[in-house]
Amino acid sequence: MDPTSPQTSTILLVDDEANALRVLSAILQEAGYACVTAQSVDEAISRLEGETPIDVLVTDLRMPGRSGLDLFEHVQTRALKIPVVFLTAYGTVDSAVRAVKEGAFYYFIKPPDYTLFREIIRRAAEHRRLTRHLAAVSRPAKGGGQALGMVGQSRGMREIFQLIQTVAESQATVLVQGESGTGKELIARAIHSQSPRHRGPFVGINCGALPPTLLESELFGHEKGAFTSAVGRRIGRFELADGGTLFLDEIGEMDMSLQVKLLRVIQEREFERVGSSSRIKVDFRLVAASNRDLKAEVEAGRFRADLFYRLNVIPMRIPPLRERLDDLPLLAFHFLERYAGLNKKEVAGIDSAALSRMMSYSWPGNVRELENAIERGVVLCSGPTLMEKDIPPDIAGGEKTPAGGAEAREVKPLSLLEKETIIDTLRRAFGNKSKAARMLGISRKVLYARLREYGIE
Known part of the structure; x- marks a missing residue:
């Protein structure tokens, strides 16, 4: 049922x-x-x-x-x-x-x-x-997301949480794949926090945010004078992650020439700063992430097959929010509590109509879009409950209730609803006030008082 x-x-x-x-x-x-x-x-x-x-x-x-x-x-x-x-x-x-x-x-x-x-x-x-x-x-279920600083109890997320607990103790490279906004960095941080390296650094970088030359310098570091703007030595992310975890986000955006150099570091666990011939040994756990299907990228010739196989030791697919809507109410209330506190607003609930709208939305931006929607709602909310009008129009959108429907009547003042009901009942009782009072379930005295109050003849 x-x-x-x-x-x-x-x-x-x-x-x-x-x-x-x-x-x-x-x-x-x-x-x-x-x-x-x-x-x-x-x-x-x-x-x-x-x-x-x-x-x-x-x-x-x-x-x-x-x-x-x-x-x-x-x-x-x-x-x-x-x-x-x-x-x-x-x-x-x-x-x-x-x-x-x-x-x-x-x-x-x-x-x-x-x-x-x-x-x-x-x-x-x-x-x-x-x-x-x-x-x-x-x-919270045993081994659930709470212990990992994450939110979710759907079957798909419980499987992810269990996999995190299992692989965290190892040194194996993990490849996290999922759409933008699904929380891939949270997964990487959870792996780090549960690993023997949790006291070491967690160092991340978005490989798609920088052009190849700058990304190489960010990863490997450089010596003073290595290029025109290199006014001093710079320690790169590989070196900063020594003893901890290195997170390479959006690795599918990395230039092919840089993929070759990354493959060598993964294989040998040593590298050279740009402008130096001295080799530096490093010890880090690698977690990579991509919103692309890297296997398809390999088949299309846009990603090196040898690097893919080096990364794909422990694959993790993070389901989009539309595939785990059971988690949406929990996530929504989690963000509500967070942003109500940050904005010092006493918003403690979400109206069922607003939550129903959220449950029927496709969420192309995933959990990040939900978080933004709740933050917006908290800021705009004027009462203790987040209403449908407080969420973004594209989420709250859809066919509007026709004029005269339940939504339209609902916003009428209570006194007007009562007045309309009394007039309608009198009409059905052909003006017989005693009969109208019986139909309304009230005494004649109360009915006469209402007639005087509303000026009904």
């Missing part, structure tokens, strides 16, 4: 009026949800502590004895992380604001717009599903 389908979600409905419970249960059961009911706060708490897991709590605000806010406080203090939706015939803007500020998922005036009500319940159930998923993937 599809984990996002309504059949997997159980809704707890709490109201002291049995008729209201019957109506709401019928509406939600017709939509495919399982419903349990309670007519008091104490009964609701008993249901929450029972064997049936509750996914969404819908409660009346005012009931005899303890109120819906008391029940909400019970959910909050016990960190049940269940979305709470309030329903009340006595709603005010102040109580709505208070409930939402304290973490309520939504707030309706009785009777709710049932189309919107079903949509909100769907979102709340999805939010609960994502929260549970996040809690599950957040539990």
Whole structure:
């Protein structure tokens, strides 16, 4: 069964009026949800502590004895992380604001717009599903990414973490291949941190960032006077990595002439600085990375076959983010916590609609693109929760909800929703106020008060 389908979600409905419970249960059961009911706060708490897991709590605000806010406080203090939706015939803007500020998922005036009500319940159930998923993937597995300073619990990443632990103790050269933004340098650093060389230096260089002549000088170093701008001796990356790990990123971009010299260093573990004939012995562990398929590059004549085989002792393929979307919520919350702290903002959550958008996006820029999107969202976010409007348009894009749909109605003020509902009910009751009050599940006194408040004749 599809984990996002309504059949997997159980809704707890709490109201002291049995008729209201019957109506709401019928509406939600017709939509495919399982419903349990309670007519008091104490009964609701008993249901929450029972064997049936509750996914969404819908409660009346005012009931005899303890109120819906008391029940909400019970959910909050016990960190049940269940979305709470309030329903009340006595709603005010102040109580709505208070409930939402304290973490309520939504707030309706009785009777709710049932189309919107079903949509909100769907979102709340999805939010609960994502929260549970996040809690599950957040539990560190033995030998998992936490020990390596990395984030991920998908099958593909668990295999990578296990391979890192296995090869770290060796001296073998590792070739990490994967698309840009997948975290190849993190893999290299994790190998170094778990190896016997972890107290030595980790030295990295991007081979595609420099022209061949400068890259040779960066790698091998040079003596004073070796060329016009060589005003002093320079120690190269090979020498700096002695006793540690050398990371050559984007090695597929290296010029063919320099590939020959690199092959010799790998084979002999000694080199000469540019402008010198003295040989220098070095002891380093080599980790190379490329966003290209180096085997295909060899076949195309753009990469030396002998160097490829020297590098490809321990191959690692890092899956793109679109192939490990199970890790996305965990990564998103990891970056949220990081950038909320860096920007001194109290952003602690991600709206389920925003997270759903992220889960349906292809992420061509991989984890780096996700990190940038979350950083942007934290900076732009104006509340405690990262919303769909806070993420980049190309991620949040897609077909917009037509005017008059659930999204459009959702942004209406609560008072306007209530007024429209009362007018519609009066129309269906052909102006009979007693019948309209019964249909709305409120007393005639309350109905007359609403008619006066909204100026409805």
